[in-house]
Amino acid sequence: xxxxxxxxxxxxxxxxxxxxxxxxxxxxxxxxxxxxxxxxxxxxxxxxxxxxxxxxxxxxxxxxxxxxxxxxxxxxxxxxxxxxxxxxxxxxxxxxxxxxxxxxxxxxxxxx
Amino acid sequence: xxxxxxxxxxxxxxxxxxxxxxxxxxxxxxxxxxxxxxxxxxxxxxxxxxxxxxxxxxxxxxxxxxxxxxxxxxxxxxxxxxxxxxxxxxxxxxxxxxxxxxxxxxxxxxxxxxx
Numbered sequence: 001x002x003x004x005x006x007x008x009x010x011x012x013x014x015x016x017x018x019x020x021x022x023x024x025x026x027x028x029x030x031x032x033x034x035x036x037x038x039x040x041x042x043x044x045x046x047x048x049x050x051x052x053x054x055x056x057x058x059x060x061x062x063x064x065x066x067x068x069x070x071x072x073x074x075x076x077x078x079x080x081x082x083x084x085x086x087x088x089x090x091x092x093x094x095x096x097x098x099x100x101x102x103x104x105x106x107x108x109x110x111x112x
Numbered sequence: 113x114x115x116x117x118x119x120x121x122x123x124x125x126x127x128x129x130x131x132x133x134x135x136x137x138x139x140x141x142x143x144x145x146x147x148x149x150x151x152x153x154x155x156x157x158x159x160x161x162x163x164x165x166x167x168x169x170x171x172x173x174x175x176x177x178x179x180x181x182x183x184x185x186x187x188x189x190x191x192x193x194x195x196x197x198x199x200x201x202x203x204x205x206x207x208x209x210x211x212x213x214x215x216x217x218x219x220x221x222x223x224x225x226x227x
Contacts, residue, residue: 008152032213043202043218044155051213088154092213098143098162098206099170100216102154 003027004091006103014111019076021106023089026070032092033065033072038105039085048074079110115139116219118203123224125190125197133188133222135203144186145204145216148172155202161186190224198225 003026013019021035032051036044050056050063050072062075072091076083086105093101116137125131135144143162147155157170161180175194180186186205190197200223204216 004154032215034215043221046215046217049213049215090216098214098216099145099157099160102147102156104152104154 003093003101004089004103006087006089006106008104009107010109011106012109012111013079015079015081017079019079019083019108019110021074021076021087021089021108022071023073023091023103024071025089025091025093025101027091027093028067028070030067030070030091030093033063034090034092034100035061035063035072035074036088036090037083037085038088044088076108079108081110081112084108084110116203116205116217118201118219118222120222121220123222124227125224126227128192130189130191131224133190133201133203133224135186135188135219136184137186137203137205137219138184139205139207139217140183141205141207142183143206143214144180145206146170146176146178146186146188147202147204149200149202158188158201200224 005024035048038044048063050065056063060077064073086107088105089103090100119134145160146158159178161167177189202221203219206214206216
């Protein structure tokens with residue numbers, strides 16, 4: 001079983017719609033969760049971090065964490081073509097110091 | 113500007129050759145990491161270091177070596193023992209701050225190919 005799982009996509013949404021990206025993880029005691037955006041050929045860029053159950057909003061981005069169900073999601077409101085990228089979910093697994101385990105990423109395409 | 117600098121941006125390796133990828137940070141971060149990313153894949157941890165003069169193997173350390181002689185620098189050597197080195201290599205760092213909740217920030221990466 002993969003430790004951090006994401007649907008590889010592509011996920012296609014029309015411009016202006018809400019994009020919903022999901023991630024599940026296997027380690028029940030994980031404490032820190034991060035979403036990175038990676039444009040083709042570029043390095044990952046941190047866009048959200050979340051540590052507690054519930055929602056965390058930052059501009060058009062909302063991260064949602066449910067530790068009981070072991071999933072974390074990212075909502076992008078008013079999606080723009082510039083949001084087209086691969087979104088990586090990263091989890092700080094228990095006992096891992098500050099190591100992150102990454103999912104394989106979900107490719108998002110925002111269509112005009 | 114503070115940040116993480118990786119060099120070179122592109123690197124080509126001949127068979128049997130060792131090559132070294134540079135990673136320098138001026139963020140005063142304690143911890144540094146090396147990842148490998150293959151096309152369409154997530155990031156896999158090669159080595160990491162939480163303090164100077166100490167480092168640990170990640171999930172795919174075979175065929176790689178590192179050193180951490182200075183806080184700012186964490187070079188990665190891809191040895192001839194690594195039979196499939198073609199990949200995108202990413203260096204990251206984080207300030208540990210006594211917790212494990214700090215996000216990692218990445219350099220721009222080095223793309224390594226075999227000649």
